[in-house]
Amino acid sequence: MTVIAVFNQKGGVGKTTVTAHLAATLARNGIEPLVIDLDPQAHLTAMWRQRVLPGESVLRFYQGLAPLSDLARPLPGGVHFVPSGLELSKVDAQVVRHRDHIWRLKLGLEAEMLSDSGMPILIDCSPALGPLAFSALFAADLVLVPVAADYLALHGAQLLDRTLAGLTRFRGRVPRRYLLNRYLPGQDTSEQVLAQLRQRYGDELLRSMIREQPDLARAAHSGEDLFNFAPESVAATDFSYLLDELIELGLLRI
Ligand SMILES: Nc1ncnc2c1ncn2[C@@H]1O[C@H](COP(=O)(O)OP(=O)(O)OP(=O)(O)O)[C@@H](O)[C@H]1O
Numbered sequence: 001m002t003v004i005a006v007f008n009q010k011g012g013v014g015k016t017t018v019t020a021h022l023a024a025t026l027a028r029n030g031i032e033p034l035v036i037d038l039d040p041q042a043h044l045t046a047m048w049r050q051r052v053l054p055g056e057s058v059l060r061f062y063q064g065l066a067p068l069s070d071l072a073r074p075l076p077g078g079v080h081f082v083p084s085g086l087e088l089s090k091v092d093a094q095v096v097r098h099r100d101h102i103w104r105l106k107l108g109l110e111a112e113m114l115s116d117s118g119m120p121i122l123i124d125c126s127p128a129l130g131p132l133a134f135s136a137l138f139a140a141d142l143v144l145v146p147v148a149a150d151y152l153a154l155h156g157a158q159l160l161d162r163t164l165a166g167l168t169r170f171r172g173r174v175p176r177r178y179l180l181n182r183y184l185p186g187q188d189t190s191e192q193v194l195a196q197l198r199q200r201y202g203d204e205l206l207r208s209m210i211r212e213q214p215d216l217a218r219a220a221h222s223g224e225d226l227f228n229f230a231p232e233s234v235a236a237t238d239f240s241y242l243l244d245e246l247i248e249l250g251l252l253r254i
């Protein structure tokens with residue numbers, strides 16, 4: 001089993017983009033993933049054009065009213081998707097009343113035997129550091145951290161390192177990998193960020209990178225799977241390399 005939390009507390013770095021297209025790449029390769037939108041902003045839910053009525057989002061699972069498998073909907077490409085909605089913000093708002101929320105996802109995945117199903121599970125985390133994000137980090141076998149190649153990337157990485165160090169006290173060191181996103185080969189800022197990330201994270205920085213690609217934003221707006229939208233694109237190639245590397249490193253078991 002592999003539970004991957006796509007996490008970075010810095011906003012807009014590509015968490016949702018990476019989750020969506022890594023999921024599409026898995027499905028394209030005949031591996032149907034379970035994808036959970038754990039962000040009350042519900043960007044992934046919107047990107048995949050899902051209509052979510054009250055009571056149909058992952059909030060119901062956090063309220064103890066439905067198992068994840070009942071909330072998962074099959075999407076045409078082969079992804080099983082648990083959607084989000086603004087109502088999910090209640091989980092982060094009720095932090096004091098429901099401290100146990102941070103273990104709920106881990107326990108739920110185990111209880112429903114989804115952890116052992118052989119189905120990869122991808123979680124699109126919110127940038128807010130609250131019980132939702134921590135529940136994903138507590139459930140994860142791998143924390144995949146997209147880092148956008150911009151001048152604030154390193155500042156964001158320092159804050160992130162502190163968060164993950166805090167997590168280590170509870171769970172030991174969970175494997176983590178950093179993924180450079182929005183990379184522009186040859187551009188000064190991109191190359192500087194890449195060099196700094198290599199120095200800082202060594203082998204924890206993935207060799208694969210996701211280049212800056214208008215196709216990614218366009219695919220998001222069209223609501224279409226990247227492989228239908230632009231099968232020959234640089235973006236499709238980058239995500240295929242990413243999947244290969246995760247499998248090769250034994251970080252994604254299929
Ligand atoms: N490699 C890329 N090339 C071009 N555009 C990209 C790339 N990666 C992300 N984007 C664009 O950047 C914006 C932010 O990406 P995304 O929503 O995936 O970030 P996020 O980390 O999920 O944000 P949030 O923290 O708000 O959840 C989106 O408009 C997305 O289309």
Ligand SMILES: [Mg+2]
Nearest residue numbers: 015016039043
């Ligand atoms: Mg997002």
